[in-house]
Amino acid sequence: MVMGLELPSEVSQHLSEMVNLMCGECYLSEEEAAKIPTVSKKGPGILYGDLAMFPAEPDVILMWLIPHQAMIYNEALGNANWAGELMRVSGRPGCAALPRALERNQAGLSLGCAGMRMFTNVSDNDLLAVVPSDQAEGLVEALERTVNANEAVLAYWQHQE
Secondary structure, three states, X not given: OOOOOOOOHHHHHHHHHHHHHHHHOOOOOHHHHOOOOOOOOOOOOOOOOOHHHOOOOOOEEEEEEOHHHHHHHHHHOOOOOOOOOOOOEXXXXXXXXXXXXXXXXXXXXXXXXXXXXXXXXXXXOOEEEEEEHHHHHHHHHHHHHHHHHHXXXXXXXXXXX
């Protein structure tokens, strides 16, 4: 549903039943269900793989980050700047971070949802980061600067002890 793929009728029916269950359990509201982001670019499927060996130009790059890495990622994107706009972090569904990144051409972060963790075996310790592929090179440079800055500040603090 979120990835914008055409679903077979039995899958659509199952998805509808699942959404009704989620609404009935107050996991999400009916108004919210209708506004969950979806990928507008239609395609035959989704290809996932190791970026170093990826056989095509990706639309987005996914990264699984632990909280410390997510902090560095957030800083590198400029989203920790209190004089600017702070990063919006999403929760459920975790996969909604992909269409949000694609539609806004903006990197994002998701805390992940129960379904993401159950169906992908992603650890409870990991967060989902999504970067539009055209921003990857700039992000790598920003990550290097941010890691260096954090190491310098940490060295200063350690020297003060």
